[in-house]
Amino acid sequence: MNPTRYAMSNASPTLLWFRRDLRLADNPALTAAVRRGRPVVAVYILDDEDAGDWASGGASRWWLHHSLERLAESLRGRGSRLILRRGAAAAVLDRLISETGAEAVYWNRCYEPWATARDQAIKASLRLRGHEVRSFNASLLREPWEIASKVGGPYRVFTPFWKALRAMGDPGDLLPTPDRIPTLEVAPASDDIDAWALTPSKPDWAFGLRAAWKPGEAAARQRLEAFLDGAAPEYAKRRNFPGTNGTSRLSPHLHFGEIGPRQIWHAASFHHTGMATDQFLSEIAWREFSHHLLFHFPMLPTTPLRPEFADFQWSDDPGALAAWRHGMTGYPIVDAGMRELWATGWMHNRVRMIVASFLVKDLLLPWQVGARWFWDTLVDADLASNSASWQWVAGCGSDAAPFFRVFNPSLQGAKFDPQGTYVRRWVPEIAGLPDSIIHKPSDARLIDLSDAGIRLGHDYPLPIIDHRAARDRALTAFRSLRAA
């Protein structure tokens, strides 16, 4: 690579490092880079090396591939180009700086502990060498350090956090998409995205993901509009019912930054006054709260926030874990959720709570094992939301559901999927059972089973554990924890 070739068009381009802000609208780092008035070199770095244990899982990689393709198209439409590189970000940026003569590096912030440590080191090192380095907020309404409790520390409980966030008022004005992005005459070399092998080939397990999702900024905007025009007014009533289209399904778009929470806030608050805005925005605030927790308690993904849980005696039962992962527990709502997850890379929030409770409390398996499975299979896998939610369900997080509140999967199913719509979709082998028994096939009369053409234990598993006994076991384990 000859650095003088890039100097031809304009001195000192700005390196714009895309990360989890894969959009052009309301993107502060992009806007600032364009305003700097020099050519912009847009780069995405596949930084598995930096992420270590938290490199993206399989479903997220599938999403990333398609999201980067869409971003590259959008950049091309504005006269720019997306440069793809892989490796440790510090070294990749250094190489790009020497290839292009860039004097400035801009990015939008991430909040994972490994990313903040890395970014601080990169910032310090580049500044020491005289580069201009600027970072911005594209992912959150307010950054974790902007909100503090009355005594000055981080919040541990959601409601006061949400009140404080609300009290800060509407987020600032949105930034427009730049019409043109000035670029170098000769762009630096880019990897070929196919060579990154982010999408599965042998076997190709992504057909369900392809059918369910359209990654990218344009699709994110369409999804938001469709939600606001469709399900939003009924959100508060329907958000807990997995058989309905009651929620926005924006989570993977938000995770990859194809849309930002400020855009959602503005759209929800200002254009659709009839909807259950407050309830919807409070869910967006749960995402903010999770980031707040991860930032202030960086051990959140691995270590219980409540220290007494460190010595909890979890079980080790590979057979039960396999049944849970494959949706073969004999509890239809659990199995439906786990199969939806495997097929589409997503699961409804209510069902996430049910399957997580089942793993942690009925099977007494460690929440970290469940979180890891979600990490690999969710298209919206997010270190902050996933870790905080698993700790919440397990009862060991801040503001957590108490451990003694053990979901009964059959009753949860009957309450939130009363007609069995959701279960019939994902567990078709029991679709013929009447509504009254669809969530508890093991209680079905022989006549119902034979009418529905089901042999329990053959066509569909018998429950792998008796819920009542499992609940007693969990409560005993929990009491011993408190007594210790």
Ligand SMILES: Cc1cc2nc3c(=O)[nH]c(=O)nc-3n(C[C@H](O)[C@H](O)[C@H](O)COP(=O)(O)OP(=O)(O)OC[C@H]3O[C@@H](n4cnc5c(N)ncnc54)[C@H](O)[C@@H]3O)c2cc1C
């Ligand atoms: C065990 C468990 C694991 C989870 N793992 C993740 C994860 O890895 N990534 C993730 O984005 N969400 C996670 N969630 C939270 C929640 O289930 C999803 O955000 C939600 O189901 C996404 O669907 P939606 O976009 O239709 O949500 P909507 O109801 O439309 O909500 C809008 C947005 O608010 C945010 N949100 C909603 N509920 C929550 C919540 N409880 N916590 C944090 N943010 C929330 C999401 O960004 C969501 O897109 C988890 C929940 C549980 C119980």
